[in-house]
Structure formats: structure tokens, C-alpha cells
Amino acid sequence: MGVEYVDLYLIHWPAIKAGGAKINADTWRAFEKLYKDGCIRTIGLSNFLTHHIEALLDTAEIIPAVNQIEFHPGYMQADTLAFCKAHHIVVEAWSPLGTGRLLNNPQLREIAGRYGISVAQLCIRWCLQNETLPLPKSVTPKRILENADVFGFTISDTDMQTINSLPYIGGSGLHPDKIDF
Numbered sequence: 001m002g003v004e005y006v007d008l009y010l011i012h013w014p015a016i017k018a019g020g021a022k023i024n025a026d027t028w029r030a031f032e033k034l035y036k037d038g039c040i041r042t043i044g045l046s047n048f049l050t051h052h053i054e055a056l057l058d059t060a061e062i063i064p065a066v067n068q069i070e071f072h073p074g075y076m077q078a079d080t081l082a083f084c085k086a087h088h089i090v091v092e093a094w095s096p097l098g099t100g101r102l103l104n105n106p107q108l109r110e111i112a113g114r115y116g117i118s119v120a121q122l123c124i125r126w127c128l129q130n131e132t133l134p135l136p137k138s139v140t141p142k143r144i145l146e147n148a149d150v151f152g153f154t155i156s157d158t159d160m161q162t163i164n165s166l167p168y169i170g171g172s173g174l175h176p177d178k179i180d181f
């Protein structure tokens with residue numbers, strides 16, 4: 001790769017087929033070696049649910065620093081979030097805008113309108129107030145700036161509760177226990 005070290009390295013998805021727990025444990029051991037060798041500054045997971053993390057912790061020497069999961073209004077994976085918080089694992093929120101599928105949601109538009117912000121900003125701020133690290137993606141410079149401009153307002157507790165309670169919307173449909181790899 002032509003670099004002296006990598007900042008953050010994740011297991012992208014848990015192995016779930018027969019022997020998956022051993023594959024995850026072996027992969028994590030290899031990650032721990034790379035970390036100890038100084039090749040990687042931080043090691044973590046992605047798309048691991050609570051039971052995948054619990055199995056990994058049976059043999060892990062180093063607690064994962066990060067778990068990157070799908071996280072947005074309408075799919076906040078509250079169990080996994082609570083487990084990660086309890087173990088001081090930072091949750092990174094992938095598709096915080098539901099890959100754009102949430103941007104025309106009437107309820108989110110109504111809430112965002114009251115704050116004078118965009119739905120994208122509402123989703124990103126909602127991730128932050130849930131103590132996750134949102135990873136919005138845009139190739140549009142104006143939107144990149146807009147998505148970073150989320151520190152001049154606070155979503156009220158009532159609105160947080162409303163958004164936290166939304167039914168399943170905007171999801172990718174990908175589930176770590178059902179993926180075919």
C-alpha cells in the first residue's frame with residue numbers, strides 16, 4: 001500500500017457459516033498481531049451483532065475499538081448500540097442517510113423544517129446525539145459542507161425520542177445473520 005501504517009482496519013462482516021466463530025476468532029488474532037507489530041493503529045469490526053462480538057470476546061486479547069454498523073433513523077439497532085456502549089466500542093454509523101432513501105421522508109422533513117435544517121443534517125446530528133460516529137458519503141462539495149454543518153443546533157429530547165421510535169424505514173435489507181458470505 002505504500003504507507004508505514006494504517007489508521008483503522010475492520011473485519012467487514014462476521015463469518016456466519018459453519019465454523020464462522022472460529023474464522024472470526026482467527027481473523028481477530030491476525031488483526032491483533034498487525035496491531036502489536038505497529039502496522040495498524042486501531043482495529044475494529046463492522047456489521048457485528050451482539051452475539052458475534054460476545055463470541056469474539058471469548059478469545060480476544062484486545063477489545064475492538066470500533067463497530068461500523070448500518071445506523072440511521074428507522075434502523076438504529078438499539079441492542080447492538082447498547083452492547084457496544086457498555087464495552088466502550090465506538091459505533092460508526094454507515095448509511096446515516098439511508099443511502100439517500102430517508103431524505104424525502106415526511107416525518108423527518110417536518111422535524112428538520114422546524115429546526116431550519118436539511119433532513120441530511122437532521123440524520124447526521126441524530127447519529128451524533130446517539131453517541132455514534134456518522135459516515136455520510138457525498139461526491140457533491142455543497143452537500144459535504146452541509147453535512148459537516150451540524151454543530152449549531154441540538155435536537156430536543158422529544159424529537160430524539162420520536163426519531164428513535166420510527167418503524168423500520170430506509171434500510172439496506174442487509175442483515176449480518178442472513179448474508180450469503
Ligand SMILES: NC(=O)c1ccc[n+]([C@@H]2O[C@H](COP(=O)([O-])OP(=O)(O)OC[C@H]3O[C@@H](n4cnc5c(N)ncnc54)[C@H](OP(=O)(O)O)[C@@H]3O)[C@@H](O)[C@H]2O)c1
Nearest residue numbers: 046094095096097098099100120135136137138139140143
Ligand atoms: N461497513 C459496511 O458494510 C458499509 C456498508 C455500506 C456503506 N458503508 C459506508 O458508509 C458510507 C455511507 O454510506 P452510503 O453511501 O450508503 O449512504 P449515505 O451516506 O447514507 O447516503 C449517500 C447518498 O446520499 C446523498 N447525499 C449525501 N449528502 C446529502 C445531502 N446533504 N443532501 C442530499 N443528498 C445527500 C449522496 O449523493 P451524492 O454523493 O450524489 O451527493 C448519496 O446518494 C460510505 O462511506 C460507505 O463506504 C459501509
